[in-house]
Amino acid sequence: MTPADSPTASECLDSKVPSGPMSERWSRHKFDLKLVNPSNRRKFDVIVVGTGLAGGSAAATLAEMGYNVKAFCTHDSPRRAHSIAAQGGINAAKNYKGDGDSVHRLFYDTVKGGDYRSRESNVHRLAEVSVDIIDQCVAQGVPFAREYGGLLDNRSFGGAQVSRTFYARGQTGQQLLLGAYGAMNRMIQAGRIEMYNRREMVDLVVVDGVARGIITRNLITGEYERHTAHTVLLGSGGYGNAFFLSTNAKNSNVTAAWRAHKRGAFFANPCYTQIHPTCIPRSGDYQSKLTLMSESLRNDGRVWVPKTKGDSRAAVDIPENERDYYLESKYPSFGNLVPRDVASRNAKLVTDEGRGVGPTGEAVYLDFADAIKRDGRDTIAARYGNLFEMYERITGDNPYEVPMRIFPAVHYTMGGLWVDYNLESTVPGLFVLGEANFSDHGANRLGASALMQGLADGYFVIPATIASHLAGRQLQEVTTDHEAFKEAEASSRERMDKLMAIKGTRSVDALHRELGNVVWNHCGMERSAEGLNEGIKKVRDLRDQFWQDLRVLGDPQTVNQDLEKAGRLADFMEFAEVMMNDALVRDESCGGHFRAEHQSDEGEAKRDDENFSHTTAWEFSGEGQLPKEHREPLTFEEVKLTTRSYK
Amino acid sequence: MIQKANHGDMRLTLEVWRQAGPGAPGGFKTYEIVANEHMSFLEMLDVLNQQLVERGEEPIVFEHDCREGICGSCNLTIDGKPHGPRERTTVCQLHMREYRSGDHIKIEPWRANAFPIIRDLMCDRGSFDKIQQAGGYVSVNTGAAPDAHCIPVPKEDADLAFDAAQCIGCGACVAACPNASAMLFTAAKVSQYALLPQGEPERERRVIAMVDTMDEQGFGNCSNHYECEAACPKGISVTNISRMNREYARATLKKR
Structure with missing residues (x-):
């Protein structure tokens, strides 16, 4: 599609962003929102799908407020959600270091870092509530790193020029999630949250145009269950596993979001994926996932490759003058701390030139020798001990002695279900939180901002905005024998029966791996119209193969992990095409979306603000049909659009 | 390639x-x-x-x-x-x-x-959640928190609390213990909060509730084999069990 045949203005989406000065919008909006009287809250049932930082914090907070919460997770315990794996930290504009940070600076950095493809008002709100998150988590007893004076320590992280990142060694996500899990546990104990473990949401139930419940599959018994509510919240995470190999947990999936999409929720900017620069490279074809090494490592590690192509000497045998510290020389002011998309693309550039290292040639060095010489081994161990240990376990190499080998890997997805300022999707009553929505990170997410966004949405945004729906609409009582529930359950069962009935020859993992290869090769760090068109064809072929040749064995009435994976892969097979189509239609480069046709002479991403300063949101229009394109224009009132430069 | x-x-x-x-x-x-x-x-x-x-x-x-x-x-x-x-x-x-x-x-x-x-190799660890639900948290509603710097914590205490808080809830400690005891798991959470000022107001109630639930869930007792620490992937120390025992004794005496 070209800009000429773009959707008409009437199809533009209403983001419901409040007017007035940017810094007053959230406070004003909160005042303007209707309230649900405390004694009325117990009359409302709220379903929360997912118990990571976004879902977990929302479930706990809404239960504290008096709503009846039903929370669902696929794991055996809410504590295992993938937020737990976040290492580096969480940003907050506390300015505890007195280095000139402010809400405005965090806001500015996030909009710029997102390459001007995020919604300004949402980002400003995010920066505002960031400070409250830290207060909340400290009050919960989250053991953040502290200084000898007893106050909280901060570090600079992932391209920020101020120290605003709060951290708990390399396990910040774990500690924050356990904080939210504790808050949930308190409410479970109090009978305010009904917790459903090992349940997978397989459909959204829409009654009279409003989200009124979900269908779940019990992953132990295989039973289908119907759950009603007055509103449904999705905190189901991102879609990175479309690539098969990613840093996501193995069970992370797009299913809840995709099934909601098929019931009317628009999917926004699916082509925005983040490729994280510091991951452990693949070692072979059996590789099941990739492991991220926190990018805090780039604070002290120096990235380099040999100057000469095909230099096969060991790292320590390559003398200083034959090493190319390419980030330091190309970006003197940011050096090794350039944003993720820039660091990743440059790693690809040098390996494409044949200067990659290690057995596969798909890696660059991250070297700590200078840092160890400067600060001593103990200091480096205190900062990164657990990361070094993890690296050594996986690779068998000791990073205190030899440089780490790193390579970019899919890590986070900025796209997601479209939501307005209230976090409500295009299906009334369906709210989307955290990585599952799209609004705050634009085309590239800054380090230590995912934890911030998940908790902002769950602890502070949704508790206020949910009233827009609950107090603002007349909601009739709905029971599980409503036609819409019957239909949704029947179609879920039918889908499962179809998967079981294929009885082909290929395992789910083999097909997923193949899909991942196609998506990585055609819609990875670099995309082009030609490559995307070819990729779309391949995805369609593969989807046909999937429905003809999949083999799922065993009984659906018991634990059947292949059946679970098959259902998720079926969704990824449909989703991947929309993702590639989105990448094709976005005929510009921005942030993590790099179109080979649009680059500067120096190989940097070239945006096209005139034609693409908008969010693209896709409306489902039937299986096998091209979805319908909608747009939300992006306006920038506070931050001036410039070409990002980290030189 | x-x-x-x-x-x-x-x-x-x-x-x-x-x-x-x-x-x-x-x-x-x-x-x-x-x-x-x-x-x-x-x-x-x-x-x-x-x-x-x-x-x-x-x-x-x-x-x-x-x-x-x-x-x-x-x-x-x-x-x-x-x-x-x-x-x-x-x-x-x-x-x-x-x-x-x-x-x-x-x-x-x-x-x-x-x-x-x-x-096959899948087991039900729901009993761990039950122990946490009994008191593994600080009862603070969202939005009610003071500024984070109002609660200074000595670095040594914060570090010790972090060491305990690293528990991933896998259950290796129970699997390794000849008594199938969950003392290390329970002690890790009890310790984290016993070491922090935020945990103080609920200190006694927490340890009693968590230990009682641990017993109810059918876990055995500790008889000092220390297999739990050896099996723990996060290296959580058995000194946390001693701390929990002190906390429990202190709480029962104080309660009386």
């Missing part, structure tokens, strides 16, 4: 616990497999499962998720040792370079009454 790494291949015999469902009779089944030294242990099981599916046999059910040693899902006892032979390592972080061609490896789920087997 990724090169197929054929060097480092090894031929292994696996004995894997298979069980159709809770209460069904289970038993070991033997499988032969060619693995590679760069594979993780779970990747080896992936490869085996893929081969089983191709042969028309049902794949082995096992729990896993993050594969980075932090979610606490994986729960394999390998040759009698929870999480296998390497210290301070979850199964997902264990790599095949620990093994040699020709090795026999025996794989079972955690064995404890409080963790009933669901299927």
